[in-house]
Amino acid sequence: MSYLMAIGTKKGLFTATSDDRVNWDVTGPHRLGGDASTVQTGVYAIGIDTRRDTPRLFVGADSSHFGPSVWHSDDAGATWSEPADAPPIALPEDTDTAFARAWQFGFGPEPDVVFASGEPHSLFKSTDGGVTFELNRGLWDHPHRTEWFPGFGGAAIHTIMPHPTDPAKMSVAMSTGGFYQTEDGGASWNPTCQGIRADFFPEPYPEFGQCVHKAVRAAGDPSRFYLQNHGGVYRSDDGGHKWNSIAEGLPCDFGFAMVAHPHRTDSVLSFPVHADANRFLPDNRLQVHRSDDGGSTWREVSQGLPTEPYFGIVLRDAAATDAAEVPGYYFGTRCGDVFVSTEDSENWVQAASHLPDVLCVRAARM
């Protein structure tokens, strides 16, 4: 049994393999396809489609010189493909807009359907296994789109959550845009942000425009979500319509990443950041917090992490689980360190160090 971890950094893609999830063989930066320039390309999105007999890896990368693209690999990252004749993702001519970069890949219940979201605010669907993608017009033409503002990281739909069993349903989230859902296969979208703070607007909080940093769907209950906001940590039990605070017990309510346990509905990890205006770790110490009761209580699970002062936060897509029966958790920091836990997040081991800024991490059993 082997495990693959893919690490997207500000300067390229790194991969790591392990049989025991403790000792990791790290390689990279990898060349994506033919271009020498892709060795130091910013990798903002990674997906691993484990629904296939042979898992397919996706990388959304953005060369500062030569623009964005999406590559896929069917041999665990040894070789990469990109369509020759047409870009895998592009905005249609009538939008008069250039696609900037992919931010996340999503996999729903339909085989060979792959979703990708990106910057500017856009959602794409592929029906050929993720080789080519088509823009979702329902969201692109939404009347709210002109009022979604770029967060500090860019004007992107950063989180996409297909419903695990119903292809008609899907949820997306974006900074300074909020949380939107469709129940008709993407034809129409509605904001569902009731209860989520937006401190940069006067009260009452608006219907949309909240600065959601990350949302995750709980395992075993499609109507349960956890959400890390730009100030505020929330849970929804009604399919993402009404949100209640679960920040009590965390050292602070700011942060970017969250990871839901792949099998237990009530279990979730949080990676707190001190505050909006002080984007360092609480007490300048790398730490992870875990709840096993749906966010009612939290406890710190930082055994094995550095104890000296640490200044690299965990970005929104830089934490993940491999979804194994005994799940592994993975996260990377802006200091280029990557940590893995296979003991229900009670003890962390360092899998990689001194990489460029880690932007995203994904892992799977291969």
Added chain:
Amino acid sequence: MAVTVYIPGALRNEAEGAKSLDVEVDANATLGAVLDTVASRHPRLGRRVRDERGQVRRYVNVFIGDDECRTLSGVDTKVPDGTEVRILPSVAGG
């Protein structure tokens, strides 16, 4: 008429390793038409140089002879017969 397009090292793999391409275009063709011809032969090379709107990417410079195209009329600049067009990445990044 004939134009020679020089390819930067980082992108030569997308041009089957060629350092330059000889391109045949109509008389009075624009730089855009030259790049269209290059893109039709090597689509991935084409989209590394320009985005889907046809705009030259921000940190890519395309010289028409001694002049960077943005100092002329961009992709609408007329390209005389025998011109050497050079695609060069900007000095940028860290």
